[in-house]
Amino acid sequence: MIERLRISLLPVLVVVAAIIALWYAGAVVMNSTWTLDQAARQGTDPSFAEIVADTMAQERPLLPAPHQVAAELWEVTAEKKITSKRSLIYHGFITLKTTLFGFVTGAVFGVALALGIVHSRTLEQSVMPWAIISQTIPIVALAPMIIVLSNAVGIENREVPKTIIAAYLSFFPVLVSMIKGLRSPDAMQIDLLRTYNASGGQIFSKLRLPASLPYFFASMKVAIAASLVGTIVGELPTGAIQGLGARMLIGSQFGEPMIMWTALFAAAILAALLVIAVGGLERLALRLMGEGAR
Template identity: 80%
Template sequence: MRRVLPVLVVTAAIVVIWYAASVWMNSTWTLDQAERAGETPTFGQIVADTMAQDRPLLPPPHQVAAELWELTAEKKITSKRSLVYHGWITLQATMLGFAVGAIMGIALAIGIVHSRTMDMSVMPWAIISQTVPIVAIAPMIIVLSNAVGIDGRTVPKTIISAYLSYFPVLVSMVKGLRSPDAMQLDLLRTYSASNAQTFWKLRLPASLPYFFASMKVAVAASLVGAIVGELPTGAIQGLGARMLIGSQFGEPMIMWTALFAAAILAAGLVFLVGLLERLALRLTGQGAP
């Protein structure tokens, strides 16, 4: 309770500020309308109007929540407006990209740990690759994969989210695979263990905590990748596409609900990875008692 209270207070404060801001930002429109009608609304009327506009600059929390509920729980999943449907499209690309990225990261890390040449030549470029804004490449990846004859957007989205998610995995796995100290490595040498045995019995289990720490970052990054992959070339399915459509048609509610759906998806994924982490660490005997 002691740790929950401050979080609750802060969250409540954010909601209050949000309400105040939406009254302030939406009131311009209300006053404008009233002036045209030749009325002078009272403060109470202004507040009431700002709470329920069709195209608010900043929709108040309950309006977003109501819209979110309508688009997820009350719409049929097959409906083109259902956020569950769009979220599912995005989630597919996210999971594919996440899997590809994680495998790539682990493979590169294994190579780097075992080959000094690879360590010296590839590692600096892996770092540089992350300073390249991948979103700049996104439109081109989509065109490229179309030119090579791949239909649909799943493949380009997967590439983008894999590109964003491999790096945290790579860095943590290099750290993790190198985390056994000299004493432990020496012990395995006295057992005359082969390189492969050292890898499977010592290095890999030792890297598990690092692996899961990076998974949380990677899954969030690959969701960003999937959303960004939906932006540039007019996709019509997926949460990113909803944001773009909302932006182009001037429908703030679509943008806000897509944003919150993406946030909820991200939170769910991170939470899931956290659960897996606890489970895996307990199974390997490394978890907190």
């Protein structure tokens, strides 16, 4: 067991080590410009070791070193009260709340539309092309339009447009995967149930729905990550002061790269946790349906 775990983790650790090494190298190269500029003004000629040491400890580096980001991330999470406006846990919870609202809305809409398309050829021909076309619109261009329209109809709650944007990004993966999953049973399987006089509802519950679950949960992992991206993008043009997207924007506006990088890593960690949670729900659902032994 331990040997199997070691073999499975080794490639991951090698890739992580390579990324960290490249990151440190990039930090030295990008941050050395400031170091050399300051040395030229002071009339000094720093050694390579002195350049490296300075690039690893700058207050406002172009590219923070990994240990700087890790230290700052620890400070704004573990060392801050979760009610503090400087705590990334506080901002992460705000982003998480909108992400889940948008994710659930998009998933429900995607599943409902998939059911309609599978059972109606007319709905497929009329709605599916528009669903595909809607995904060609860049979300960066669409987000301000949604915010403007929300304000025009009197919606003052800033969470609503962010939820709409998150749902917009999350519904399409669910829609496409559910259509594929519901249609995955072949004609022979359907004919077999019909020979047992199974109704349309029984065919759906006994065959189509179980067959669609692997497709559904695979799309849910994509959708939850897309919903998080939509929430963060939605926080940028709304002028929000809370949330991970707002922290990224504040860091950019005030020239604080550490704020941007810690918010970025917090968003990545949150996305990973959400995908893991969806994976846990998948295993639970399959176990309840008697597929846990597979």
